[in-house]
Each structure stands twice: as C-alpha cells, then as structure tokens.
Amino acid sequence: MHWRFAYLIRCWPLSVCFYFSPSPFGCKKVLPRLDSPGRMHPFLRQALMPRSDLQFNVTPHFVHRIFHTENAFLPKNHTLERALRGDDQTSGEPLRVCVYLDEGLLAARPNLALEVSRKIELIQAAGDPIELVAEPMLVPGGEQAKNDWSVVETIWQQLAALPLSRHSRVLVIGGGAVLDVVGFAVATAHRGMRLVRMPTTTLSQGDSGVGVKCGVNRFGQKNWAGAFSVPWAVVNDFAFLASQPERERRAGLAEALKVALVRDRQFYVYLRQNAGALNALEPEAVQHAVAESARIHAEHIAQGGDPFEQGEGRPLDFGHWAAHKLEQLSEFRLSHGEAVAIGMLIDLHYAHCVGLLSSENLSGILTVAREMGLLGPLASPDVQRELNAAATDDHAPLLEGFEEFRLHLGGQLCLCMVTEPGVNRDINVVDHEALQRALQETLALAEYAALA
Ligand SMILES: NC(=O)c1ccc[n+]([C@@H]2O[C@H](COP(=O)([O-])OP(=O)(O)OC[C@H]3O[C@@H](n4cnc5c(N)ncnc54)[C@H](O)[C@@H]3O)[C@@H](O)[C@H]2O)c1
Ligand SMILES: [Zn+2]
Numbered sequence: 001m002h003w004r005f006a007y008l009i010r011c012w013p014l015s016v017c018f019y020f021s022p023s024p025f026g027c028k029k030v031l032p033r034l035d036s037p038g039r040m041h042p043f044l045r046q047a048l049m050p051r052s053d054l055q056f057n058v059t060p061h062f063v064h065r066i067f068h069t070e071n072a073f074l075p076k077n078h079t080l081e082r083a084l085r086g087d088d089q090t091s092g093e094p095l096r097v098c099v100y101l102d103e104g105l106l107a108a109r110p111n112l113a114l115e116v117s118r119k120i121e122l123i124q125a126a127g128d129p130i131e132l133v134a135e136p137m138l139v140p141g142g143e144q145a146k147n148d149w150s151v152v153e154t155i156w157q158q159l160a161a162l163p164l165s166r167h168s169r170v171l172v173i174g175g176g177a178v179l180d181v182v183g184f185a186v187a188t189a190h191r192g193m194r195l196v197r198m199p200t201t202t203l204s205q206g207d208s209g210v211g212v213k214c215g216v217n218r219f220g221q222k223n224w225a226g227a228f229s230v231p232w233a234v235v236n237d238f239a240f241l242a243s244q245p246e247r248e249r250r251a252g253l254a255e256a257l258k259v260a261l262v263r264d265r266q267f268y269v270y271l272r273q274n275a276g277a278l279n280a281l282e283p284e285a286v287q288h289a290v291a292e293s294a295r296i297h298a299e300h301i302a303q304g305g306d307p308f309e310q311g312e313g314r315p316l317d318f319g320h321w322a323a324h325k326l327e328q329l330s331e332f333r334l335s336h337g338e339a340v341a342i343g344m345l346i347d348l349h350y351a352h353c354v355g356l357l358s359s360e361n362l363s364g365i366l367t368v369a370r371e372m373g374l375l376g377p378l379a380s381p382d383v384q385r386e387l388n389a390a391a392t393d394d395h396a397p398l399l400e401g402f403e404e405f406r407l408h409l410g411g412q413l414c415l416c417m418v419t420e421p422g423v424n425r426d427i428n429v430v431d432h433e434a435l436q437r438a439l440q441e442t443l444a445l446a447e448y449a450a451l452a
Contacts, residue, residue, distance in 0.1 A: 062230040063087070066210055066298055068291050072198070072237040073115040081123045083196050083233035084130060084169050094129040096164055100155070100182045102174025104141025105200055108243030112136075112173070133162050141174060143332040145181045146216045146223075155185035159193070166190040169232060172197055176204035176336065180223070183214030187229035194232035200240035202252030202286065203337045206293030207259070210234050211316075212301055212308070221404055222324040228308040236294060238287050249281055250373045251337030256293035257369060258344060262315040264296050265422025268368070275371030312414040313426050317405075319343030321415060325401030330382035338377035341369065345378070345445065346387075349438035351417040354431060361420050366445070378446040391439035394432060402430065 199209030215226020277285035323343035351357035389396035
C-alpha cells in the first residue's frame with residue numbers, strides 16, 4: 001500500500017480528497033535545490049516547467065437500442081438476434097455471447113437456460129455465426145445479489161475464464177437487481193463489455209433496464225459502487241411479466257407514475273384513465289404503461305442533455321431520497337417500487353405544504369395512486385415506524401437520506417418536486433417544519449389507503 005496519507009479538504013461546494021505517498025528515497029534526496037536548477041530533481045524540474053494547458057471536448061457516441069416483444073425465444077421471433085447484433089454486422093468472426101440468468105426466475109421458467117441455448121443454436125443454424133461460449137450462468141435474484149460483493153467477484157472470474165473481449169456480448173435476463181450487479185461487473189470487465197439486457201419485471205422494463213446506470217450496494221448505501229454505461233441493447237419481453245408476483249408487478253408501476261408526474265402529462269392522463277385496469281394487472285394496460293414509461297425514460301436520458309448526470313437536476317430521482325433510505329432501513333423488506341411509491345407520497349405532500357402543489361392537484365394524484373394500488377405499502381410496519389420517527393425527531397434515520405442523496409449525487413442538495421402532473425421543479429432547501437407536516441399527512445393516508 002503506497003498511499004499512506006489521505007486528506008479530505010472540504011471547501012463547500014467543492015470537496016477535494018488528496019492522497020500522499022511517502023517517498024521511498026527519504027526527504028533529503030527529493031528536496032529541490034531551487035538555487036541550482038541543474039541539480040534539481042527531474043520530476044520537480046518537469047513540474048516547474050512552463051507549459052500550455054490543454055482542453056478538449058470528448059464526445060463519445062452511443063446508440064440506445066430498445067426492443068419490445070413477446071416470447072423472444074420462439075423460433076419465429078427475431079428480436080434477440082437483432083438486439084445481439086445491433087448494427088455490428090462487420091467482422092466475419094463469430095460473435096461470442098455468454099448469458100446470465102436471474103435465479104429467482106427459474107421457479108417460474110425452469111427451462112429458461114435451455115430456451116436461451118436453443119434460440120442461439122437456431123440463430124446460428126440460420127447463418128449468423130453467433131457462438132454461446134458457456135452454459136448460461138446463474139445469479140441470485142433480488143437485492144441480495146447487490147448486497148453481496150462476492151457476486152461481482154464471481155462474475156468477474158467467470159468472464160475472465162471465458163474467451164471474451166469487450167466486443168463480445170453479455171446477455172443478462174432478470175429483475176433490476178440482477179441487471180444492476182451483472183451490469184456493474186460487465187461495465188468494469190475489460191473496461192466495459194457490451195451488455196444486452198432482458199429485464200423481466202415491470203420496474204426493470206419500464207425504468208431501470210432502459211436506464212444507463214448500474215451499481216451495487218456497499219458501505220450500507222444503495223448503489224454506492226456503480227457506473228454509467230449505455231447497454232448495447234435492451235429487449236423488453238412482456239411474456240416474462242406473467243410470472244412476476246402480483247404485489248411486485250403492481251409496485252413496479254410506481255416508476256411509471258413517477259415519470260408521468262415529472263415529465264409527461266399525457267401519460268399521466270392515460271394512467272388516470274386506466275388506473276383500475278392497472279391495479280387489476282390487465283396485461284394490455286400493464287404493457288402499454290411499461291412501454292410508455294420505458295420510452296419516456298429513455299427519451300429523457302437521450303434528449304434531456306445530461307445522460308450521465310453531471311449536473312444537479314435529476315427528475316428521474318423524484319421521491320428517491322426517501323425511497324433508497326426506506327429500502328435500506330426496512331432491510332429490503334420493502335421493494336424498490338414500494339419504497340418509490342412512499343417516497344413520492346412524502347415529496348408530493350411536502351410540495352403541497354410549501355405551496356408548490358395545489359390541494360386539487362395533490363388530491364387528484366393521490367386518487368390515481370390509490371386506484372393503481374400503490375398506497376398498500378403505507379400499511380407496512382417498516383414504513384409506519386420510520387415515518388413516525390421522522391415526523392417527530394429531526395435526527396431520525398430516514399432524514400439521513402437527504403445527506404446520503406446529496407453526497408451520492410454531488411453538488412448541493414437538489415430535490416425534484418412536482419408542481420402539477422407532468423411539470424417538475426428543483427428545490428435546494430428543505431423546510432423541516434413543512435417536512436414534518438408532510439410526513440404526518442403521508443402517515444394519515446394509510447387510513448385512506450385502507451378504504452381502497
Ligand atoms: N440502475 C438503475 O438505474 C435502477 C433504477 C431503478 C431501480 N434499480 C434497482 O432495481 C432493483 C429492483 O428491481 P426489480 O423491482 O426489478 O426487482 P428485483 O430484481 O429485486 O426482483 C425481485 C424478485 O423477483 C424475481 N423475479 C424477477 N423477474 C421475475 C419474473 N419475471 N417472474 C418471477 N420472479 C421474478 C427476482 O429473482 C427477485 O427474487 C433495485 O435494486 C433497484 O435499486 C436500478
Ligand atoms: Zn427507482
């Protein structure tokens with residue numbers, strides 16, 4: 001370990017961390033003799049030389065391919081080969097592919113590994129030299145995969161043992177957690193391999209799977225280690241949704257309501273008009289909501305001007321300061337979708353308390369959320385406990401979510417507020433009295449939810 005001393009110099013709004021390495025030669029040999037430049041240490045002479053500063057713009061180009069289909073592994077369905085190939089038709093070399101599967105999916109699709117292998121054989125037989133370099137590999141499903149660093153190590157070891165390059169494809173099929181952990185391993189292996197995602201939940205098809213982020217949980221924080229990385233392609237196969245447990249399928253639609261509230265009034269109107277069908281998980285309504293949510297998310301990423309979140313405003317993180325903290329405080333008994341629903345409720349009430357959102361708009365949105373079946377998690381003991389604590393105590397654990405959110409995203413605290421459906425605005429300061437009122441009003445909603 002060479003870097004022995006680290007100093008964090010904090011001069012808000014910029015924090016700088018210095019690492020110092022003690023010289024292996026001792027001070028005397030390195031100290032410069034400024035009076036006699038000829039005897040100056042070469043490293044220092046170089047450092048003191050006048051030079052011109054350089055600055056370039058580096059603008060990489062990414063294509064974000066998103067396909068929607070049903071039953072991608074059927075022989076007549078050609079979506080998968082289009083996604084694997086993309087526009088890369090060039091080399092005559094076989095295209096090497098390896099596959100990761102969400103273990104939690106296998107109870108519902110025990111033959112999934114076989115279906116994928118057969119599909120790749122069919123593609124090969126049709127003349128496209130795509131080669132599966134290993135049997136599909138399994139990753140534990142759900143948040144445990146993101147909480148356990150050894151999962152990343154295992155994926156790295158597996159990738160390193162296979163004849164793969166950064167031009168090969170890694171196909172991952174699973175929920176948002178498995179996409180995140182495999183995505184992180186793949187984004188860092190060979191400095192970034194080509195990832196084809198097949199999300200299998202409402203949340204991952206409509207939100208995380210079409211995003212450009214991946215990450216795992218470290219040091220008690222959600223997504224602390226992660227990367228921005230545009231997937232090679234995304235295939236949303238609606239057939240997967242049928243086996244997703246109903247509670248999670250419904251909760252995943254919270255992200256659809258989120259993106260409608262922050263960006264798209266027309267989509268909000270669709271959700272309002274179809275809230276009952278969505279609550280009943282009618283496939284047509286769910287598929288439309290998921291596809292629209294995916295489109296609006298991807299459009300925001302591609303056209304919003306800040307795909308890798310270098311600035312402060314993050315409308316897609318609406319409600320997420322509380323959501324990430326609630327997931328963690330509930331020890332992940334709350335799913336991400338459920339936590340996002342609660343986080344949005346808190347922030348909607350807050351916006352109302354500080355006069356940013358009218359009573360009429362608040363009550364309209366709450367009705368939609370209730371009719372979509374998104375208020376259920378309010379009854380969870382974890383939510384009740386954390387919201388009660390935060391409503392009365394300025395030092396409650398939930399409120400640490402603000403600082404963690406600020407540090408994770410960088411810059412000053414910046415929260416997205418909805419001022420009317422489809423319109424958002426950032427705020428940088430939180431009024432604690434108003435927040436406590438908002439938390440109390442959110443808690444009072446549990447009774448209203450019970451009437452649903
Ligand atoms: N990278 C991002 O930008 C981003 C954005 C939002 C959320 N996320 C992450 O996504 C994760 C949540 O993802 P999720 O809601 O998709 O759930 P999940 O991945 O946690 O999956 C939940 C459970 O469902 C199982 N499962 C998955 N698909 C199934 C299917 N079709 N049928 C039956 N079971 C199935 C999984 O094995 C798991 O046990 C969280 O970790 C969250 O932080 C990431
Ligand atoms: Zn989210």
